[in-house]
Amino acid sequence: MVSEQKKELVAALLAELPEGRVVAPDEQSALLTDWRGRYQGDAIAVVFPRTTAEVAAVVAWCRAHQVTITPQGGNTGLCGGATPLGGERPRLLLNLQRLDRIRSLDPLGGFLVAEAGVTVAALQAAAAEANRLFALSLASEGSATLGGVLSTNAGGVHVVRYGTMRAQVLGVEAVLADGSVVANLSGLRKDNTGYDWRDLLIGAEGTLGIITAAAVRLFPRPRWQQTVWVALADLDAAAALFVALHETFGDKLTAFELMGRTVFELVLRHIPDARAPWQAEGVPEWAALVELSDTAPASGLDALTESFWGETFANGWVRDAAVALSEQQRVRFWQLRESASEAQQREGVSIKHDIALPLAQIVPFIRAGEAHLPARFPGVRIACFGHFGDGNLHYNCFLPSGLDRADRAAAAAEVTRWIHDEVVRRGGSFSAEHGIGLLKVKEMARYKSDAELALMRRIKAALDPDGLFNPGKVLPEVG
């Protein structure tokens, strides 16, 4: 598009909105690139609306001028879903960070209503102040926004107990492609009046509508917690321990995170002040971070956990177990886990996979990878960690050094192909919690059935007939 046309469009948009909303892209260039630095987008302007009405005005304007819209929150997505890239029409980057009010908080009703730009950390803090829990917790929580975690249906470390974002939402407010606003923010637990468009918008990565606010659930705060770093005897012990914990403690099991040795050692190497939690020297092949929580301060649990852990030593599943003895130590324990991505980032480039498996398939899959990948690519390092309790592994591979650029690219493609084929064959998913964005559009074409893709395309055409919302994301082109 010639720059004269662009200027005219931007001038027309400026006239549509209050001052300070429209910014030139070169003033906000960081927002045009995704967090991992994989995709470089471009846009005629970056718009920062401050109200839902302003979002609706932008959408109506875009429809009239056939300008496409990529919505963005904290720009912490891992699949390029918030980068303006795709389609051939001029693009707008719609950053929702200034839609940042918590509109209401009802501790008795157990929910708050917040706008799309409020960060996850701010939601956690607001809930805590009211003696409640906003249950989502993930490494990017300081920057990730409500709109972003809804649009990607984010998971995090407590899904085993509280579910993904979808399970934590009571209603949303959204701007549709025709500029209309739909909303259900009164915090009802039950409402069976027609089709569930709410869950259609959640996880759609901004391709079906723009979420501007949501009513999210608040849970009772745990008043008893035990956080334990467990050095496991082996991988089978991970599965056995998870099952035993679930049998014994039921929904008191609020986290069960697995971490392989490669990841643990990278954390100890790259993260300042990180220390292994166990007395004994060395890092085990497999470790688990276990958190048990109870909303009642029931003293019976201390005795129950003591005898439970004693048994796991006796039957040989557990080599060592470090229990956090203070809140400070609990935070340090979690930092070891939360630093896993950053430590890998510092180590260098890895091929990342965000996979989910049926519980019974986790161990067989990991064993299959251990057998196949190092044999096919000698020197490959597998960094495996993640949310064992809900079947979600982050399964990253560092390729051996010494490959040239073309060989690396070919090897990376083959590794990903093997992993995703293997996962889908076992009933798993090639995107557990990060979404599709730009990164996994090709996988959609490969692994989704024709019937399912056709259904998704019918939904897209119904909600966004002009293809204004986030073109190029989620759905592969027909053909």
Place this chain on the structure above:
Amino acid sequence: MVSEQKKELVAALLAELPEGRVVAPDEQSALLTDWRGRYQGDAIAVVFPRTTAEVAAVVAWCRAHQVTITPQGGNTGLCGGATPLGGERPRLLLNLQRLDRIRSLDPLGGFLVAEAGVTVAALQAAAAEANRLFALSLASEGSATLGGVLSTNAGGVHVVRYGTMRAQVLGVEAVLADGSVVANLSGLRKDNTGYDWRDLLIGAEGTLGIITAAAVRLFPRPRWQQTVWVALADLDAAAALFVALHETFGDKLTAFELMGRTVFELVLRHIPDARAPWQAEGVPEWAALVELSDTAPASGLDALTESFWGETFANGWVRDAAVALSEQQRVRFWQLRESASEAQQREGVSIKHDIALPLAQIVPFIRAGEAHLPARFPGVRIACFGHFGDGNLHYNCFLPSGLDRADRAAAAAEVTRWIHDEVVRRGGSFSAEHGIGLLKVKEMARYKSDAELALMRRIKAALDPDGLFNPGKVLPEVG
């Protein structure tokens, strides 16, 4: 339609399916009428498919012949959603009761896969046998089927802890209008690969596709439970007690059912062997059935509950509290609650409302009804009971006797109008858990915004362009 045409259609359908699937409507006339006897449907045939492939064949055949389809499970719906009535084309009643296999049960993965025709009671039994909990529980569980409770997003008595059916489903298999089958039954807890068509089909009452199977969650079984019938001091005490229970016991509160005196007295009058649970004479103005559950057999809870109930006596909220001392007594306690609908049925015709309110609005709404309705209609009896813990009341009215037919109809319309207006004005819903069916289509037109109705119509047109699935249900005609 002339009967010759009908005969030809049925003959063609017979040729399409194995023997025994197609039955003449007069042989299954009970299935053509809804449970409450409000709607009389008719169909050219009743079809009982036994496999998903047979359902797909029926749908393809119906599309080719422009015959519409009303899916049906146990025919226990309260809004006429499963009665073949609506539209002008010939209709088929598709009863899914013989799609009745439990395909698999994975106690470790925490889910089972069952077909649409399996009853809720059968699911509960299968889960219990594997030492797990299928959490849905409702009065019609002996007949209601999985397909039915999914298509209405049923609630029941444990929503306060486990959510509605939507929250208990990991994936569904469904036949779409083009005869294709989409499925995700591998029991994944996390899967962010594209649009959430699953939740679109759930709660759609068979108007968007036909659910043929589902993967549903199993929970750890409670190993400690306390079930208490509480005689409350007054209505405010109900709200105060709920909040205190939630604060103290968090997610151990698995039921909080409210029952007004009118309902309790009808149960005692009409249900054989029903007895008030308290020592003292008489039934209180308001009573609550409270259930606390824990998945660990933590002995600390007995002491905690004892001191808790002691305090509620001391501060005047509770007049009397009867604790179930055996499993047998627990069952009897629940029967008092579960008989509420049957007792009202035996008393005579009432005007029924299935409403939800934000928690803070429940008491004000009940007070408003107590002030307005008896003043406007002297002699009206309000039968109010329901799932206080999730904001869902069944708010039924017995009109005074002595009105003639026309006056009754006018009064009933006015009562419903007043109640629904009042509920929606307070941020509530006119259908909390029973769905829309035929009964509440007019309410959709009155209370839903134009934007929301337009969105739902776009979804309907996208998934069912020929309008084959359950015409006349859920969505009002345009105009």
